[in-house]
Amino acid sequence: MSAPTTERTSRRLLASAVRHPAVVPVGAVILALLVGAAIVAAAGLDPVAAYVAVIEGAFDPRSLDYTVSVWAFICGMGLAAAIPLRMGEFNLGGNGQLVLGGLAAALVARVSPLPGPLTVLLALLAAAALAGAFGALSAPLATRLRIPIIISTLLLSPVAVAVVSFLVRYPLGEPGAAVAQTERLPDAAHLMSLPGLTYSNIGVIIIIAIMVAFYVVDSRTAVGFELRITGANRRFGTYAGIHTGRLAFGAMAAAGAAAGIVGAIIVMSPPYRLIDGALLSPGYTFAGLAAALLAGGRPALLPVTAALFAVLQVGGASMERSADVPRQLSDVLQGVVIIVLALRTVIDARRTGRAG
Amino acid sequence: MQVFELSFVAAVLLAATPVLYAALAGALSAQVGVFNIALEGQMLWGAFAAVAGSYITGSAWAGLLIAILTTALFSVILAVGSAAWKADPIIIAIGTNLLALGLTGFLMRVLFDVSGSFAPRGLQGLDKMSFLRDVPVIGDIFAGQTPLVPLAFVFVAAAGIWLKATSNGLRLRGVGEHPEASATLGVNVVAYKTWVTIVGGALCGMAGAQLSLGNVTVFTENMTAGRGWIAVAAVMLVAGRPLWLPVACLGFGAAEAFGFRLQGLGAPQQLTDAAPYAITLLVLVATRIPWTGSRAARRRTAEPANAVLEDK
Numbered sequence: 001m002s003a004p005t006t007e008r009t010s011r012r013l014l015a016s017a018v019r020h021p022a023v024v025p026v027g028a029v030i031l032a033l034l035v036g037a038a039i040v041a042a043a044g045l046d047p048v049a050a051y052v053a054v055i056e057g058a059f060d061p062r063s064l065d066y067t068v069s070v071w072a073f074i075c076g077m078g079l080a081a082a083i084p085l086r087m088g089e090f091n092l093g094g095n096g097q098l099v100l101g102g103l104a105a106a107l108v109a110r111v112s113p114l115p116g117p118l119t120v121l122l123a124l125l126a127a128a129a130l131a132g133a134f135g136a137l138s139a140p141l142a143t144r145l146r147i148p149i150i151i152s153t154l155l156l157s158p159v160a161v162a163v164v165s166f167l168v169r170y171p172l173g174e175p176g177a178a179v180a181q182t183e184r185l186p187d188a189a190h191l192m193s194l195p196g197l198t199y200s201n202i203g204v205i206i207i208i209a210i211m212v213a214f215y216v217v218d219s220r221t222a223v224g225f226e227l228r229i230t231g232a233n234r235r236f237g238t239y240a241g242i243h244t245g246r247l248a249f250g251a252m253a254a255a256g257a258a259a260g261i262v263g264a265i266i267v268m269s270p271p272y273r274l275i276d277g278a279l280l281s282p283g284y285t286f287a288g289l290a291a292a293l294l295a296g297g298r299p300a301l302l303p304v305t306a307a308l309f310a311v312l313q314v315g316g317a318s319m320e321r322s323a324d325v326p327r328q329l330s331d332v333l334q335g336v337v338i339i340v341l342a343l344r345t346v347i348d349a350r351r352t353g354r355a356g
Numbered sequence: 357m358q359v360f361e362l363s364f365v366a367a368v369l370l371a372a373t374p375v376l377y378a379a380l381a382g383a384l385s386a387q388v389g390v391f392n393i394a395l396e397g398q399m400l401w402g403a404f405a406a407v408a409g410s411y412i413t414g415s416a417w418a419g420l421l422i423a424i425l426t427t428a429l430f431s432v433i434l435a436v437g438s439a440a441w442k443a444d445p446i447i448i449a450i451g452t453n454l455l456a457l458g459l460t461g462f463l464m465r466v467l468f469d470v471s472g473s474f475a476p477r478g479l480q481g482l483d484k485m486s487f488l489r490d491v492p493v494i495g496d497i498f499a500g501q502t503p504l505v506p507l508a509f510v511f512v513a514a515a516g517i518w519l520k521a522t523s524n525g526l527r528l529r530g531v532g533e534h535p536e537a538s539a540t541l542g543v544n545v546v547a548y549k550t551w552v553t554i555v556g557g558a559l560c561g562m563a564g565a566q567l568s569l570g571n572v573t574v575f576t577e578n579m580t581a582g583r584g585w586i587a588v589a590a591v592m593l594v595a596g597r598p599l600w601l602p603v604a605c606l607g608f609g610a611a612e613a614f615g616f617r618l619q620g621l622g623a624p625q626q627l628t629d630a631a632p633y634a635i636t637l638l639v640l641v642a643t644r645i646p647w648t649g650s651r652a653a654r655r656r657t658a659e660p661a662n663a664v665l666e667d668k
Contacts, residue, residue, distance in 0.1 A: 039459075043466040090446060145644035147637075150393065150446065151592065154585045155637040162630030169626065286454055293447060326465035331458025338451030339433060345443040 024344055025294050025301070029308060032337040039332060040325055050325040057318025058311040069200040069269075070282070071303075071310035072207040076262035077288025078295070078302050079214055080135075080255040084149065085297035086218065087230040087247060089142075091255045093153030094285035096160030097135050101127035101260025102267040103164045106172070106182050106274040109189030109267075119188040120268060124206070127264035128257035134160060135256020136249050143245035149252065161280065168276045180276035191268045203265035210258060215299040227251065231297070259285075283331070287313060290334040294341060309334065362496035364613060369497065369505055370571055372602075372609030374399065374580075376508045377563035378587035379605055380515060381556030383598045386591055387519065388552045389532035394434045394449035396584025397456030398557055402427040402564020404460040407474060407575035408467065416480040416569050420504075424561040430456070431557020439549035453584075461577050473576040481573035482565070502570040504562060509602055511559075516599040528552065560584075582633065589636045593643060604639075611635045 037047035058067050077094050084091045091097075105123040112119040138152040169180040192202040218224040230237035230244055238244055262284065267274045287309040294308070295301035309330075316330035378395040385392035402423040410419030433452055438445040461471070468474050482502040489499045498506065519525040530538040531548045539545050567583070568575045590604040615628030 039462070043462075045466070090450070092450075141641065145641055147592070147640055147644060151585070151589060151640075152637065154582075155589060155633045155640075158582055158633045159630045159637075162626040166624050166626035170624065289450065290454070293450070326462050326471075328458045328461035328465065331454055332462055333458075335451045335453070335455025335458055339437075339448055339455065342443045342447035342451060343433075343437050343441060345437075346441040 024341065025296075025305065028294065028337050028341040028344070031340045032333055035336045035340075036329060036333045040329065043325075045325050046323060049323040050319050050329070053319040053321075053323040053325075054312060054315030056315070057322075058315035060318070063199075063314070065197045066199040067310055067314045069204060070284075070314050071307055072200065072204040073262055073266065073282070073284045074287045074291055074306040074310050074313070075211055075303055076207045076258055076265075077284045078291040078306050079210060079288075080259035080262075080285075081289040081292035082295065082297045082299070082302055083214065083227075083255045083258065084248070084251045085231070085292050086227045087244070087251055088234060089248060089251065090150040091135065091138075091153050091252065092150055092289070093135065093138070093157035093160075093256075094259050094288065095280055096153075096157030097131040097256040097259035098263040098279050098285060099164040100134050100160050100256075101131040101263025102274050102279050103167065103263075104130040104260065105189070105264035105267045106185065109185040110182075112188065114188070116188045116190075117192075119186075120191060123189055123268060124261055124264050127260040129260075131260025131263065132253040132257035135259070136253035139245065139249035139252045142248060149248070164274075165276050168274055172274070174273075181278075182274045185268065185272040189268050190272055191265065201269055203269060206261065206265065210261065211299065211303065214254075218299045223247075223250070282313070286331075287334060290338055293338050362493065364617070366497045366500060367613035367616065368606060368609040370501065370609070371612040372605040373505045373508050374563040374567040374571065375583050375587050375590065375608055376512065376602060376605040377504075377559045377566065378584055379590040379601050380508075380512055380598065381559040381563075382587050382591035383594065383596075383601055384515065384552050384559075385556050386596065387529055387532045387598075388549045389535065390434075390438055390445050390549055390553055392434070392449065392553065392556060392591075393446060393585075393588050394431065394452045395556075395560055395563075395587050396580055396582070397449070397453035398427050398431055398560035399564045399567065399584050399587075400453075400460055400578065400580045401430050401456045402561035403568035403579055404463070404564070404575050405561065406565035407479065407568045408463070410480050410569055411468075411474075411476055414478075414480065416482045419480070419569055420482065420562070420565045423565040424558045427561030427564065428554050428558040431554050431560070435550045435553035435557070439546045439553065457578060460575075464575070464577070471577070473574055475574035479573055480569075482569045502566065504566045504570055508562075508566075512598060512601050519598065563587075586632060586636055589640055593640055607639065608632055608636060 033051070037051070040047040040050050057063075077098070080094045080097060081091055104126040108123040108126045109119060112122055114122060134156070135153070137156065138149045141147045141152045142149045165180070168182060172182050173180055174183045194201055194204070218227065226237065226242045226247055229240065230242055230247055234244060263279055266279055288306070291302060291305040291309050294305040312330045312333055316327035319325050319329070320327045378399050381398075382392050382395050405426045406416075406419040406423035408419070409422030410416045413419065413422075430452070434445060434448050437443040437448045464474055465471055468476070482504065484500055485498050485503055486500075488495045491499075519529060527538065527543045528548055530541070531543060531545050535545045538548075563583075564580070568579065586608050587605075590601060590608065593604045594600040611632040615623075615631045619625055619628045
């Protein structure tokens with residue numbers, strides 16, 4: 001083989017490697033970690049110690065189980081962002097949908113006379129219905145009134161959060177409690193725990209099942225195909241006879257339902273209460289959004305990207321303890337990953353000379 | 357009674373001002389065809405930079421300047437990313453909003469060793485226009501406000517006139533209206549988009565500084581609390597007519613000030629907090645509903661619904 005041919009082959013190999021679908025997310029993560037390290041170093045702290053502490057904290061055998069449950073919640077909220085993202089829409093109202101799910105579960109648990117498994121099922125369905133309806137509200141606002149889903153979800157979300165916060169504080173609040181919370185849910189509404197595990201329970205299995213369902217719908221059904229076509233080119237989708245309005249309605253309902261189920265699972269797990277602010281403070285919504293964006297909405301990639309953010313989140317706490325680096329670094333990294341991901345277009349812009 | 361009413365006017369203006377600066381930034385971006393939803397994060401960064409700057413230099417006006425410069429710098433990510441590199445401004449903005457939230461919390465811990473909120477003793481707020489104290493009516497409204505409050509309205513008027521009456525303003529509007537035609541006429545489309553977005557960043561820096569050194573004298577984690585999104589909604593509400601921005605923002609200010617009053621009368625804080633968002637959305641819905649015309653005409657206006665979504 002002559003020298004020029006070798007060169008051409010290697011260049012072609014390189015080109016195909018660069019085009020591999022995993023290159024962009026992996027590259028974005030590496031760049032973001034470097035930026036994060038630079039920020040930590042600029043703050044006079046040790047970036048290597050910080051990242052080592054993150055890994056050690058997240059994979060500590062004693063709390064691995066906890067990391068898994070955080071991963072599942074980020075996957076759930078990732079679904080809430082990924083399903084609409086598949087058709088090019090942004091659901092930024094995950095917080096509102098999450099707390100409404102928690103509220104529905106707490107209400108059903110309170111009044112349901114049914115035995116254990118049925119009460120749990122009813123609570124999950126109620127959560128999916130309420131949060132799904134709330135999410136779907138944004139679809140007609142977009143298709144009929146031209147209010148983008150990204151705006152309506154963001155304006156609706158704080159309203160739902162405030163209403164739930166009010167309900168937990170006053171009508172549903174436990175009398176005499178120091179914090180705003182409901183009474184402990186009756187035993188029938190406690191999610192079954194998995195053998196040998198402390199934190200994660202059957203809720204993890206439920207979320208995995210929903211992810212599998214999304215994968216199947218996305219890759220094997222007509223609806224999934226329509227979703228992807230619309231996401232790739234909305235005008236073509238409309239031209240091909242896809243009812244994008246109906247599709248948006250379904251996608252937003254499914255997204256809201258996924259978020260609602262996450263809320264219900266958290267409420268039906270220890271300490272078995274709906275506590276004001278407890279659903280939102282871990283920041284599952286935006287970790288899920290970041291995971292969904294990094295995965296490009298692809299169902300098969302979502303569990304992987306969610307794992308990354310779960311590690312950052314759980315490890316962030318131990319990083320704060322052992323390396324003295326504030327845990328807000330996890331949020332910084334989420335933001336930087338998304339920015340780097342968005343800015344990948346610089347490569348195309350340079351190559352085709354569109355820049356400048 | 358009169359004092360009560362004038363103090364309410366003052367409260368409305370105070371609540372409206374930060375949103376008005378941010379909304380002006382958003383409206384200018386909209387004029388050049390950039391859907392700017394990075395206002396929330398930029399305002400939050402501005403609020404932090406203003407407090408940090410004021411604390412470090414001991415001068416609130418230096419804090420304001422630092423807020424303007426660093427927020428403009430922060431907005432370069434969105435400006436260059438969306439204009440020159442043709443990246444999706446929505447995704448960049450989601451990223452910069454998260455980055456601002458994380459970075460302000462991170463720096464608060466690293467630089468000042470506090471979390472939650474930062475209000476060190478001796479932190480200088482922006483000067484109030486107390487020289488107006490003895491002027492009737494005007495004094496009651498403005499004596500307790502920073503000069504940034506009336507300046508916001510001057511800025512909006514100036515921007516409105518500049519867009520309408522100058523040739524650069526016309527070019528700017530052309531860039532948003534028809535970028536290809538503008539480029540054919542020799543207008544540097546990318547430069548217009550970039551610089552307008554950076555000016556927007558500077559305005560968001562002013563919005564943040566007014567919030568953290570004017571309305572109060574403290575920085576709190578996530579203190580913008582959705583005001584940037586209200587500003588985005590205000591931009592949509594006025595639909596390309598910047599001179600109407602003050603009306604939209606004063607409406608928000610009135611909702612917030614009224615909610616605050618109700619809270620004083622015993623209404624639960626959770627519900628009054630939610631009111632501005634609910635009212636903003638309701639107003640947005642009300643202005644988008646085709647109230648008049650025949651059924652067929654209504655259907656015609658409802659039809660290009662997807663066009664807006666495509667524009668993104």
